[in-house]
Amino acid sequence: MPRILSRRTFLMTGAAVGGTALVAAVGATGYLASLDVEGLHGGRLDGDDAILNAFVVIHRDGTVVINVPRTEMGQGIHTGLATVVAEELDIPFDDRISVVFPTDAHPAYSAWTNALQVRPEEASGPVAWFGRRVLGQLGMIATGASGSVMGLWHPMRVAGASARAMIVAAAAERLDVPASELTTEDGMVIHAASGRSLAYGDLAQDAALLTPPDEPRLKSREEWRLIGRSQPRIDIPAKVRGEAMFGIDVVLPDMLHASIRHAPVFGAEVAVIRNEGRVRAADGVLDIAVIDGRHVAVVAGSWWQAEQAAWLLDIEWTETGNESETSDSLADRMYAALETDTPHDHIDEGDIESAFAAPDARLVEADYDVPYVTHACMESMNATAVLQNNLAEVWAPSQNRATMRMGVMRGMGWAGVRPDEVTLNITMAGGAFGRRSDLDVVAEASCLAARYPGRPVKVLWSREEDIGRGVYRSQAAARLRAVLGPDGLPSGYDAMVATQSIMNAMSGRNLPVTVGPDGDYLSVEGLEKAHYAIPSRRMRSQNVPSHLPIHFWRSNGYSFNTFFTESFIDECADAAGADPVAYRRDLLRDNPRHLAVLDRVAEMAGWSDPLPPGRGRGIAIEECYRSVVAQVAEVTVSPDGEVRVDRMVCALDAGLAINPDQVVAQIEGGIVYGVTAALMNRITIEGGAVAETNFHDFAVQRIANAPRIEVSIVESDGPPCGVGEPGVVPAAAAVANAIFAATGRRLRSLPLAVTETIGERRTRSVLPAERA
Numbered sequence: 197m198p199r200i201l202s203r204r205t206f207l208m209t210g211a212a213v214g215g216t217a218l219v220a221a222v223g224a225t226g227y228l229a230s231l232d233v234e235g236l237h238g239g240r241l242d243g244d245d246a247i248l249n250a251f252v253v254i255h256r257d258g259t260v261v262i263n264v265p266r267t268e269m270g271q272g273i274h275t276g277l278a279t280v281v282a283e284e285l286d287i288p289f290d291d292r293i294s295v296v297f298p299t300d301a302h303p304a305y306s307a308w309t310n311a312l313q314v315r316p317e318e319a320s321g322p323v324a325w326f327g328r329r330v331l332g333q334l335g336m337i338a339t340g341a342s343g344s345v346m347g348l349w350h351p352m353r354v355a356g357a358s359a360r361a362m363i364v365a366a367a368a369e370r371l372d373v374p375a376s377e378l379t380t381e382d383g384m385v386i387h388a389a390s391g392r393s394l395a396y397g398d399l400a401q402d403a404a405l406l407t408p409p410d411e412p413r414l415k416s417r418e419e420w421r422l423i424g425r426s427q428p429r430i431d432i433p434a435k436v437r438g439e440a441m442f443g444i445d446v447v448l449p450d451m452l453h454a455s456i457r458h459a460p461v462f463g464a465e466v467a468v469i470r471n472e473g474r475v476r477a478a479d480g481v482l483d484i485a486v487i488d489g490r491h492v493a494v495v496a497g498s499w500w501q502a503e504q505a506a507w508l509l510d511i512e513w514t515e516t517g518n519e520s521e522t523s524d525s526l527a528d529r530m531y532a533a534l535e536t537d538t539p540h541d542h543i544d545e546g547d548i549e550s551a552f553a554a555p556d557a558r559l560v561e562a563d564y565d566v567p568y569v570t571h572a573c574m575e576s577m578n579a580t581a582v583l584q585n586n587l588a589e590v591w592a593p594s595q596n597r598a599t600m601r602m603g604v605m606r607g608m609g610w611a612g613v614r615p616d617e618v619t620l621n622i623t624m625a626g627g628a629f630g631r632r633s634d635l636d637v638v639a640e641a642s643c644l645a646a647r648y649p650g651r652p653v654k655v656l657w658s659r660e661e662d663i664g665r666g667v668y669r670s671q672a673a674a675r676l677r678a679v680l681g682p683d684g685l686p687s688g689y690d691a692m693v694a695t696q697s698i699m700n701a702m703s704g705r706n707l708p709v710t711v712g713p714d715g716d717y718l719s720v721e722g723l724e725k726a727h728y729a730i731p732s733r734r735m736r737s738q739n740v741p742s743h744l745p746i747h748f749w750r751s752n753g754y755s756f757n758t759f760f761t762e763s764f765i766d767e768c769a770d771a772a773g774a775d776p777v778a779y780r781r782d783l784l785r786d787n788p789r790h791l792a793v794l795d796r797v798a799e800m801a802g803w804s805d806p807l808p809p810g811r812g813r814g815i816a817i818e819e820c821y822r823s824v825v826a827q828v829a830e831v832t833v834s835p836d837g838e839v840r841v842d843r844m845v846c847a848l849d850a851g852l853a854i855n856p857d858q859v860v861a862q863i864e865g866g867i868v869y870g871v872t873a874a875l876m877n878r879i880t881i882e883g884g885a886v887a888e889t890n891f892h893d894f895a896v897q898r899i900a901n902a903p904r905i906e907v908s909i910v911e912s913d914g915p916p917c918g919v920g921e922p923g924v925v926p927a928a929a930a931v932a933n934a935i936f937a938a939t940g941r942r943l944r945s946l947p948l949a950v951t952e953t954i955g956e957r958r959t960r961s962v963l964p965a966e967r968a
Contacts, residue, residue: 246400258397265305269625284356342918426857443593533694546732551688575626581645593625603635607642630748669749684772713739722757762816762929797847801828814933816926821918866923874928
């Protein structure tokens, strides 16, 4: 295996959770924690700043800056990862700590562990080599897949421990005592024998010039004072004071503002602007620009002037051939794909054909579907760019540094800007959910900035553009089949999903190479149900292209596949005459971790307690993002069919909870997002275009109709797992199963509506007749 980087580039450590030895692909033991900081801006010493490694900077006054190379978009990762560093550095978690998103791109910040779903402590062999060689060297710094804490907690622990060891070494030299005689506490190095002590700020400059240790000692769990205990959010005070910088807040001298109009039918181009003269004469308008032949930007002195003028535009668009598409025609195509003779095979275990051919087989079969949905981030899409003397600088609430840079190059490429001449400033984000990893708005701002050298240009999409002309989670349909044995449990399970490939669509828009649709795991995640004890199983998929641009969406394939599968497991339990919790308990008999979560949520919900008529409970469980999450929904269905979710109970094993309060907050937010999608969200296609335009027809949960939520964290000895998306995953299935318990009506389409099932004309089941 080739040696990619020198020892001075990577500091490796040999300890991991539980003391497991690590073997890294770049030589030495362990996983990267810090690097040769000569490659960072300012070098080791920068005025009053002592740069001890890529993650830790200490000022002379003892304040500590922690570099967290992931976007803070409300999920609390800046607090969680700062807690890890503070623990190992042995400093108090107070206002002496600040967190920044580093502007320097460095391999230490690479997102390869997220992209490959590889934990640092598992980082060995060819997969690790590929990740570091390819994704790492490309500066693939991304926030997503619930992977920020999961991927960075260990290297940032070692970064904190390394910085502490260097400070202790500097103190030992200054005090002329062995380092073994020194202890640290609350940002002080203490020599108990002589009663002397030195502050970190007094030692940091000397420490920064020392060689980082190869294997700094990490604290044991028994020594932790911060990890595992709820800490106050670092970002909240600035948000309360209105000081936090989101992309939408960027204001620069002499700045121009632009509002964008995109084609109503995706793929259309601008044929003619019929009233260009009238729009140019509108108050404050400076220019009208056609971007890439497909988008029209109105540039003005303020965004409101640009937006008001953009409403006046009378644009004729070219035809694409998709003008007759509707939600029904797209759904018909999706269901037709379930009949394909050549699907992509993902899993084929056991003997599925023999299982279904058994003479005493009891067949359970059902079809399910979900519509397109959008992200609806509270902060609308925006980016600000400036080009001056062939140097470009961009500000945006982006999730992905690499695609952000690609957006700049796509927008400014013709202006002669090189990638190394671009400065990227990633701000806080007002929600993201995968949407902010696309390059579109950055490319638009960059194109306009190249048109007006020397003047910053800020692009802000209106809510109508954001919902009606954005990128979407794909529609999907599934056909699930199971054969039940004499004990009522599945002996065979066959799953087929038809949907548009996420990776194929995303890469085609954002990356130099388009990823083929076959084998796209993001489209089938949540479909396998490997944690259930089923002897024979098969999982297949079929890509169904459309003219709609699709993208990552909070929990991706899990958001629909878990609705399909956990609804179907309930149907199997009903066919077997079994209680849904008892049925899952039998299926999880070989997985004590899952059983513990299932039992916890059932106990919390009072699963066996009777409910009055019109009310019901439903359960769902999933393993996702290395976490195990189970939810029980409690619903009321009124006589006229109105569904109200009264209560959502959730149990979660997410490994080590670094900041328990924030874990709970993330799960609560995920549940609200999941229930919203389950009951309220649908993108409708009419005449090839999206019909929805704003929150009046693409609604979100409000406080008045949000359920009561209870979350319990199951203690675990494992390392941190993902929490940003798991709260979304079981919600729709739990609510659908609760509606069935309340009404006897099985709903197999989202959004759930007792009075109207979207896919009712297509869905089928060979279950016994639905209960009255």
